[in-house]
Amino acid sequence: MGKQIKQHYSFNRATISSEVTLGNFKYDHAEMRKIVSHYILVNELPFRHAESFMFDKVMRTATPYWQKITRYVVKKDCIGTYEIEKNKLSELFKSVRKINITTGMWTSSHQKLGYMVVTGHWIDSDWNLNMRVLNFCNVPPLHSGFIISEVLFKCLNEWGIIDKIGTLTVDNAAANDVALRYFKQTFSVRRVLSIEGKMFHARCCAHILNLCVQDGLELTKEIVDKVRDGIKYIEASESRRIKFAKISMFLGLKYKKLILDVSTRWNLTYNMMSCAIEFRDAFLMYSSSDQGFKEYVPSPVRLGKSCRCVFIS
Known part of the structure; x- marks a missing residue:
């Protein structure tokens, strides 16, 4: 999402001057909170960063109207920004014909919890390849094929793209084979798979190469x-x-x-x-x-x- 936010902002350094005429300046604290939330997300900073002494000093130097905000406000604003960007992406998906999904399983070394990242890939009307991380979700034990398919189905359903899936690329694990069989059965009933699902399940080449080298x-x-x-x-x-x-x-x-x-x-x-x-x-x-x-x-x-x-x- 940070990359997506960055695209909203472009600065021409040649036009920046040390002298600024305020004119009919009007301070908008709501807009400032919005920009701060973007700043936190793009730079992957902790929420408490907005409470730091130097950040507050920078903002007060920029404008005497700045009102210090707490980490709880920043958290709320960041979640709000996420919801706005998610809605924009959901609207965009309505015009996309097919979306290809890749997944990756990961277990945290400290928490010992299993997670799955779900990424969507599609080509837009201008023939540009797009990629977005759709979810980073917890996968409850025992990480069976049924549980993996259930978590993934819930994610795709929330985005409203169940009937737009072209292919699913997963690593070469037995649980993923079982999960993809569940998916294929479900999608076959809905008759939404291209060429009868012959290309629906794709195995991750990078994972296979890694297994060979290991x-x-x-x-x-x-x-x-x-x-x-x-x-x-x-x-x-x-x-x-x-x-x-x-x-x-x-x-x-x-x-x-x-x-x-x-x-x-x-x-x-x-x-x-x-x-x-x-x-x-x-x-x-x-x-x-x-x-x-x-x-x-x-x-x-x-x-x-x-x-x-x-x-x-």
Whole structure:
């Protein structure tokens, strides 16, 4: 939604002057609250930002009529802005013939709750490809095919696009296969699927490619895990980071910082390992001054072989 809001505003810097004539200036606090809500949403700021001393100082410098607002007011305004933008998108969908949906499942590391992001893709009358995030919703356990289909159906129904779905792209999981079967049965009865639903269920190519590469990385799992745990060990302490940075500077390494991957994303593992091979001498030198790090140091030969395997993958 932040990107959508940004499109409403365009500033020509060439016309900005340090001298401003107020003329028949009239302060509109309601309009100011609206703009502040856009500012918070576009920059993904916490609601309490509007209560901060410096934000209040900036606004009072801009206009003496500014009235400080609380985080609760900002929250209310942001929800109101969301509802306005949602209604605009709902109106737009009325003129769209087919909408293609992609979904992604995600489990938060702290809350241990399951979420699903639902994204709509469509081509407008000017042949421009559009994309909007339609929902980021909680998926109750046990994340079965029936529950996934129920959550997704509720989302699409709220947007009023049930009869406009062209394809559904999901990752390659058994629960998604079951969910798509439920969907296909429902849509087949409504007779809204193109070419009898033969292209309705699409499997995510990026997810399939990731599964293939992760399978190949099993050959180097021991080395990759050592490098990952070693980086976590260094990054866990400021004193360790400083000591490692000094060693890297002493060795004249061009890399400035270690890269930590996300274990489920092969491209980030590639970046981590390609960076690690540049730091292999720094790893060895650091281990001589920190006994706790020795268990995380693979031999240079094994690290090199592991990185070559990652590059091939």
